[in-house]
Amino acid sequence: MAIQKVLSIDGGGIRGVFAAALLERIEQQVPSLRASVTLYAGTSTGGLIALELATGTKTPTDLVQLYKTKGPEIFDDSWLDDLRDLGGLAGADYDNKNLKKILTKEFGQTRLKDLPTRVLISAFDLDNEAVEAKREWKPKFFHNFAGTDSDGGELAVDVALRTAAAPTQFPSYDGYVDGGVVANNPSMAALAQLLDDRASGGAAAKLNEIRLFSLGTGTPLHYIPGKTHDWGYAQWVKPLIKLMLDGSVGVADYQCHQLLGARYHRLAPKFPPKVAIGSDDVKRIPELIKLAKDVDIAPSVNWLKANW
Numbered sequence: 001m002a003i004q005k006v007l008s009i010d011g012g013g014i015r016g017v018f019a020a021a022l023l024e025r026i027e028q029q030v031p032s033l034r035a036s037v038t039l040y041a042g043t044s045t046g047g048l049i050a051l052e053l054a055t056g057t058k059t060p061t062d063l064v065q066l067y068k069t070k071g072p073e074i075f076d077d078s079w080l081d082d083l084r085d086l087g088g089l090a091g092a093d094y095d096n097k098n099l100k101k102i103l104t105k106e107f108g109q110t111r112l113k114d115l116p117t118r119v120l121i122s123a124f125d126l127d128n129e130a131v132e133a134k135r136e137w138k139p140k141f142f143h144n145f146a147g148t149d150s151d152g153g154e155l156a157v158d159v160a161l162r163t164a165a166a167p168t169q170f171p172s173y174d175g176y177v178d179g180g181v182v183a184n185n186p187s188m189a190a191l192a193q194l195l196d197d198r199a200s201g202g203a204a205a206k207l208n209e210i211r212l213f214s215l216g217t218g219t220p221l222h223y224i225p226g227k228t229h230d231w232g233y234a235q236w237v238k239p240l241i242k243l244m245l246d247g248s249v250g251v252a253d254y255q256c257h258q259l260l261g262a263r264y265h266r267l268a269p270k271f272p273p274k275v276a277i278g279s280d281d282v283k284r285i286p287e288l289i290k291l292a293k294d295v296d297i298a299p300s301v302n303w304l305k306a307n308w
Contacts, residue, residue: 004194004205005213005308007037007053008187010249010268011044011180012217013166013279014075014288017067019217020049021292022267023060029297030304034059041120041190043179045217045279047163051156052106054117064289066106071282073098093280096161096170103157112144112159113152119144120193122179122186123162126172139182141189147198169280185249187214187256187266211307212260213300214253216268218291220276265303269295 009019027033034053042050052058052066075094112119121142129135142151142159151159162176170178183189191212194205229235249268256264271277271291277284 002038002209004038004210005036006039006041006187006190006194006210007033007050008041008185008190008212008214009043009046009049010186010214010216011042011046011163011166011178011184011279013045013169014067014071014282014285015217015277015279016045016049017064017071017285018288018292019046019215020060020063020067021289022215022269022295022297024064025292025295026297026301026304027060029301030308033304033308036308037117039118039120039190039194041122041186041193042163043122043184043186044164044166046186046215047121047179048103048160050119050121051115051160054115054119055107055110056116068285068289070102071285074102075280075282093169096165096173099164099170100157100161103160107156107160110156111152112142112154112156113150115144115156120186120190121159121163122183122189123159123165123176124179124181126175126177128175139179140176141179141183141186141193143193145193149198166279180248183248183252185214185216185252187212187264188252191256191259207259208263210260210263212256212264213304213308214256214264214266214268216249216266218277218288219268219270221270221273263307265300265307267295267297267300 012019040050040054042048049063052063076098123140123142124137125140126137127135128138142154142162144150144152158174161173163179164170165173165176166178166180179186191210194210197204253266277288
């Protein structure tokens, strides 16, 4: 099998503009980056980037502009919505009407099978069966690989809305929530997909045939001070979602590094101390773009030139 080149992009809400700005810079030095990708993998905002790039019609520069112009519409929290959901206590922070309108304009009636490049997009299925004995929640990885489990018939806009349905921020969509609750870094899921005979038409890739470039969306330095925390529901609820998202990112990074070694590279810059930019902090888009411009991308560029 030919060398499989994977570009994997983390979740992170509006911080997707940080990842897009990094890609914009990297592509100036590695022009063949997107042309060589055989699989785009993404979670949440990374899933939206993956789907956009997989169309072959959008560039990282286009996506930076999309975040800048449409981000405020997507994360538009009106006083009426705040009143209705009691400021987030009894409903999602934002509805997904604007997001759906924007994504429908972006993807139209495009289905995953129409995309010229393969994709793997994570989500989480809250209830997958009508039969009581089979009802359960579980991860779901939408893909357009050949095989009986292909999701090629799914509309790209529906997959995008499922992967972006971040708990507390947006309502669930079609019974799905954001894949970040299990795979905020989808790199390992992408690797597993390539190694699966069923998803590769009976021709699974070998580990030495895979090159995987994993891209983060900027990492705020979260921590919980102290050695002992005798906490209950009330104390754990607030940090729990961030804890789950960050934890799954690190697990996938460790697994891919162990399996692929030098054939794997991750660019996941940490923000400076005391710079905490939330996944819905649209007012700080210019700051995110500036932070991306200050990142040392030389190691990533060198790895790509040597391995891509």
